[in-house]
Amino acid sequence: MHRIDCPWCGVRDEAEFGYRGDATVRRPAADGDADAFYAFVYDRTNPKGWHVEWWQHVAGCRQWLKVVRHTVTHEIRTVAKAGDDVRAPSP
Amino acid sequence: MSQPHRLAVGGRIDRSRSLPFRFDNRAFAGHPGDTLASALLANGVRLVGRSFKYHRPRGIFTAGPEEPSALVELRTGARQEPNTRVTTAELFDGLEAMSQHRWPSLAFDVSAVTSLVSRFLGAGFYYKTFMWPPSFWEKVYEPLIRRAAGLGRVAAAPDPDAYEAMHAHCDVLVVGTGAAGLAAARAAGSAGARVILAEQDFELGGGLLSEPAHESWRQSMxxxxxxxxxxxxxxxxxxxxxxxxxxxxxxxxxxxxxPTPSDHGVRQRVWTIRARQTVLATGATERPIAFPDNDRPGVMLTSAAMTYARRFGVRAGERAVVFANNDTAYDAAFALHDAGVIVAAIIDVRKATPRADGAYARNIAVRLGSEVIGVRGGRQVSAVAIRARNGGAERVIDADLLCVSGGWNPAVHLQSHTRAKLAWDKKIAAFVPGSPAQAERSAGAALGIFGIARSAASGTRAGIEAAAAVGFRQASAFDLPAPGGDDDPRVEAFWQVKAQGKAFVDLQNDVTADDIRLAHREGYVHVEHAKRYTTHGMATDQGKTSGMLGVAVLADARGESIEKVGVPTYRPYVTPVTWGAFAGRDVGHHLQPIRRTPLHHWHVRNHGIFLETGLWMRPLYYSATRETGWEPILREARAVRQAVGICDVSTLGKIDVQGRDVGIFLDRLYTNTFSTLAVGKARYGLMLREDGIVFDDGTTSRIAEHRHLMTTTTAKAAEVLAHMEFYHQTVWPELDVRFCAVTDQWAQMSVAGPKTRLALQGCVEGLDLSNEAFPFMGVGDGTVAGCPVRIYRVSFSGEMAYEVATPAGYGERVWEAILEAGKPHGILPYGLEALGLLRIEKGHVAGPELNGQTTARDLGFDKMIKKKGDFIGRVSADRPRLLDPDRPRLVGIRAVDPSFERRLRGGAHMVEKAASTNSLGWVTSITRSVELERWLGLAMIRRGPERIGQRLFAAYPLKNEVVEVEVTSPHHVDPENLRVRA
Structure with a gap:
């Protein structure tokens, strides 16, 4: 079971969180074209290694968090607020 | 009730008390401190089961949780538990156990005698033998296999016992209480760390329990x-x-x-332990050697025979032969000798050992450089055949006990769960823990360290380091035990005797060395492939004793080292855990919470027939006589169409949205515009997902300049909230908007029907309900029976309707006041079924239409898509395939036959001719109509709107039903929408 250090609430069990996926994709601006929105909805790199992901603390503060997690080891390197600029470490 | 194999003295059992028990309906007795295994052996019971595939006789092979063979059905009735290891079952007064896998009896087994099954069950048998003809699988092969090779029987009755979950945090978790575990826990504890020390046995001490010389140290620890x-x-x-x-x-x-848990006590509890550091002191498991008939009752691990003698005061046999490749077997042999067992010979594959002198001193023969090539006896060992490894004649030694020691495998399972790699230790010919992947370290035999004093020192070190790693640096010293056991077991890697006969590498799944070689010849050369092809190591014991043998045989076949071949990945669970333990308290009604509306108890008192919808309990309809069928549903629906009805709609999701930018936010969430909505008005809204598919719908009202109340469908309430939170927090954080769910804060009731206004005018105060003052889609505040209410003039039924909302605690009072005021007008409460009937007649979409595949255009909502401004799904909704005119689109369908005899069914295919298999779409929702007196429904049909007026067929091949229907507008009732505005 993952343990996630919510920047608002502290270390909590994975069971309190909801998962959404890749947090590096950004919604295109309102005037974005079909290809840009297609990429936002569907294109994912599915990395083996470090991954920046959206997790929501559903049973806690309900904040969406950026979690830097290793998809092989499940190690969590960083848990940041939604607006923070977070990047995956190089492998 | 004599126990002929019990020693007169010694062991950790209480001879002053006797515990009667039954095995295969025969009465025996043991003592407190016994396991079922030791009690059976004390009574001379050697044959305890039949093997899984070949039905070969099997006995007790080990003295611990690694037992592969001696599995029984424990207890009777609802508590009967199959595949229970006799070596870990603690004896209690009145215990009952039955052997498994035998038919008709343990001693005489039909399958074993005929060898009927044996021929079919070689490696890969599932994949080869039973593939053809396909129809034979279900009718012939599966029943045959199940009867011949069935596992134990599960109790059919519900489990009468309770289980529970525990959660714990600690600084240092120590697993295992041998010398290493006790020392680690004491070192960490003395430094001030919070320690949990877990032991699978009922006594603390691990291997120390068979070492009387170290008993005082164990007790002091x-x-x-x-x-x-x-x-x-x-x-x-x-x-x-x-x-x-x-x-x-x-x-x-x-x-x-x-015998049974204490009153109100639990049988088992599952602990979830969050440990800052873990010390794995799980010991090591002795492994056997593969030789012909190495599975006969009476063949036993050497350490197990010693444990039975020293810990349980039981002679596992009268005359023993020991077969070993290492020195630890000598101590065991001496212990057996001391317990009165005649040790006929030690067969040692090695050419020399300094321990031989000790054997000679006890008059025990040692045959160096020799090997066991077979076992005599069927249901029990009667003699052992040996020969010199460099050739020579076979010799036969009479014995009823054959002790085997092929070296030791550190119990690395838990460490392997963490994905840590194993390392090969050539000195002990075994895998040992590699670099840790988590905050853990191993100690003692689990690390490949032998000898009690060295193990304790290793545990002390691990405990000190673990505590220091989390800030506890002041460990106190304590006495370590005196040296004991072999520090260096001098193992010679030796895995299999190459001789004719079935040499088992997996006793529980009946896998032989030949099976492994066959798998290799057929191309399954990777250890994970060979494992699956032969099922080696896949039984409930996960190959704890013999797993390495299979790997060694495969390595030999490949001509490569064991280190190169590796072991299959170990995964949880280390030993089997019953499902009940995981379910814990979450059984029956405790499986998930029940949500009740504020009006729930009124529904209960007034004969509501309930349905669980998600977590919610909702009344389907009301019936004092608990009628079934359509009658109560039609009665309630007619009340709404002809007079007035009232329905509890409190389950609708409600979200209070506030802030200066609410209008902008809602415009981006919905396909239509909300920023222009006047205060005091409601509007129906449609939400898309970002991929352009419809997400949810509902009415949202403007309560004040900067405050809207959104409603969602019951099913999507939580998803919509999370969706809003995601876009607000991550995409548009600059918007000044705040929102929270208020679903539970409101009781809400829909009052609908042509006489609704008359009914409500009799109870609503402070709000003019006339059509002029309060038109369709109006929102206003008033009171009912002195309670504040907010009234929304919205309709889901197609009739004139007002939704009345009041703070949850006032729900029943308001509901009853409306019923009272409606009584002269024929008001009836209506449930979920009538609600559905009415919405299908009116052509409103719900779950079956909003199925995650339909677009706004598919559902006829083209006009609700605004032309200007951004909203979620705007761009993706215009993808070419979503605009394809050939897509299925929403229409109504009506049975041509006005009788109710030929029913429509949801999921039916729409076809042009009765016998056609070319599906044009499908039926989404159906109902009997009270307005049109026939079956009707909604359907998604290719180019549906262009087909209005056509006759098609709704085909349901599963029941051979074909019903002719007319394609219509989805709005079967009042398509001009006059009633809602009346």
Whole structure:
């Protein structure tokens, strides 16, 4: 079971969180074209290694968090607020 | 009730008390401190089961949780538990056990005699033998296999016992209480760390329990640990899994050693332990050697025979032969000798050992450089055949006990769960823990360290390091035990005797060395492939004793080292855990919470027939006589169409949205515009997902300049909230908007029907309900029976309707006041079924239409898509395939036959001709109509709107039904929408 250090609430069990996926994709601006929105909805790199992901603390503060997690080891390197600029470490 | 194989003295059993028990309906007795295994052996019971595939006779092979063979059905009735290892079952007064896998009886087994099954069951048998003809699988092969090779029987009755979940945090978790574990726990505890010490056995001590010379040290350690307030001892607790982020799972067998759990007590509890550091002192498991008939009852691990003698005071046999490749077997042989067992010979594959002199001193023959090539006896060992390894004649030695020691495997399972790599230790010819992947370290035999004093020193070191790693640096010193056992077992890697006959490498799944070689010849050369092809190591014991043998045989076949071949990945669970333990208290109604509306108890008192919808309990309809069928539903629906009805709609999701930018936010969430909505008005809204598919719908009202109240469908309430939170927090954080769910704060009731206004005018105060003052889609505040209400003039039924909302606590009072005021007008409460009937007649979409595949255009909502401004799904909704005119689109369908005899069914295919298989779409929702007196429904049909007026067929081939229907507008009732505006 993952343990996630919510920047608002502290270390909590994975069971309190909801998962959404890749947090590096950004919604295109309102005037974005079909290809840009297609990429936002569907294109994912599915990395083996470090991954920046959206997790929501559903049973806690309900904040969406950026979690830097290793998809092989499940190690969590960083848990940041939604607006923070977070990047995956190089492998 | 004599116990012919019980020693007169010695062991950890209480001879002053006798515990009667039954095995295969025969009465026996043992003592407190016995396991079922030791009690059976004390009574001379050697044959305890039949093997899984070949039905070969099997006995007790080990003295611990690694037991592959001696599995029984324990207890009777609802508590009957199959595949229970006799070596871990603690004896209690009145225990009952039955052997497994035998028919008609343990001693005479039909399958074994005929060898009928044996021929079919070689490696890969599932894949080869039973493939053809396909129809034979279900009718012939599967029943045959199930009867011949069935596992134990599960109790059919519900489990009468309770289980529970525990959660714990600790600084240092120590797994195992041998010399290393006790020392690690004491070292960490003395430094001030919070320690949990878990032991799978019912007594603390591990291997020390068979070492009377170290008993005082064991006792002093336990006394010291018990005195530490921050140390928690958990006997009868197996740590079964080591998961990511240093979370470990354990099961504590609280009452398995009792006939039944204590009153209100639990049988088992599952611990979820969050450990900052873990010390794995799980010991090592002795492994056998593969030789022909190495599975006969009477063949036993050498350490097990010693444990039965020293810990349980039982002679596992009268005349023993020991077959070994290492020195630890000598101590065991001497212990047997001391217990009165005649040790006829030690057969040692090695050319020399300094321990031989000790044997000679006891008049025990040692045959160096020799090997066992076979076993005599069917249901029990009667003699052992040996020969010199460099050739020579076979010799036969009479014996009823053959002790085998092929070296030791450190118990690395828990460490392997963490994905840590194993390392090959050539000196002990075994895999040992590699670099840790989590906050853990191994100690003692689990690390490949032998000898009691060295193990204790290793444990001390691990405990000090673990505590220091989390800030506890002041460990106190304590006495270590005197040296004992072999520090260096001098193992010679030796795995299999190459001789004719079935040499088993997996006793539980009946896998032989030949099976492994066959798998290799057929191309299954990778260890994971060979494992699956032969099922080697896939039984409930996960190959703890013999797994390495299979790997060694495969390595030999490949001509490569064991280190190169590797072992298959170990996964949780270390030993089997019963489902009930995981379910814990979450059974029956406790499986999930029940949500009740504020009006729930009124529905109960007034004969509501309930349905669980998600977590919600909702009344389907009301019936004092508990009628079934359509009658109560039609009665309630007619009341709405002809007079007035009232329905509890409190389950609708409600979200209070506030802030200066609410209008902008809602415009981006919905396909239509909300920023232009006037205060005091409601509007129906449609939400898309970002991929352009419809997400949810509902009415949202403007309560004040900067405040809207959104409603969602019941099913999507939580998803919509999370969706809003995601876009607000991550995409548009600049918007000044705040929102929260208020679903539970309101009781809400829909009052609908042509006489609704008359009914409500009799109870609503402070709000003019006339059509002029309060038109369709109006929102206003008033009171009912002195309670504040907010009234929304919205309709889901197609009739004139007002939704009345009041703070949850006033729900019943308002509901009853409306019923009272409606009585002269014929008001009836209506349930979920009538609600559905009415919405299908009116052509409103719901779950079956909003199925995650339909677009706004598919559903006829083209006009609700605004032309200007951004909203979620705007761009993706215009993808070419979503605009394809050939897509199925929403229409109504009506049975041509006005009788109710030929029913419509949801999921039916729409076809042009009765016998056609070319589907044009499908039926989404159906109902009997009270307005049109026939079956009707909604359907998604290719180019549906262009087909209005056509006759098609709704085909349901599963029931051979074909019903002719007319394609219509979805709005079967009042398509001009006059009634809602009346």
């Amino acid at each position: 336990i006394a010291a640990l018990t005195a530490m307030p921050e140390v928690r001892l958990l006997p009868r607790t197996t740590v079964f899994g080591f998961y990511e982020h240093d979370v470990l799972g354990a099961v504590e067998r609280v009452a398995d050693h009792l």
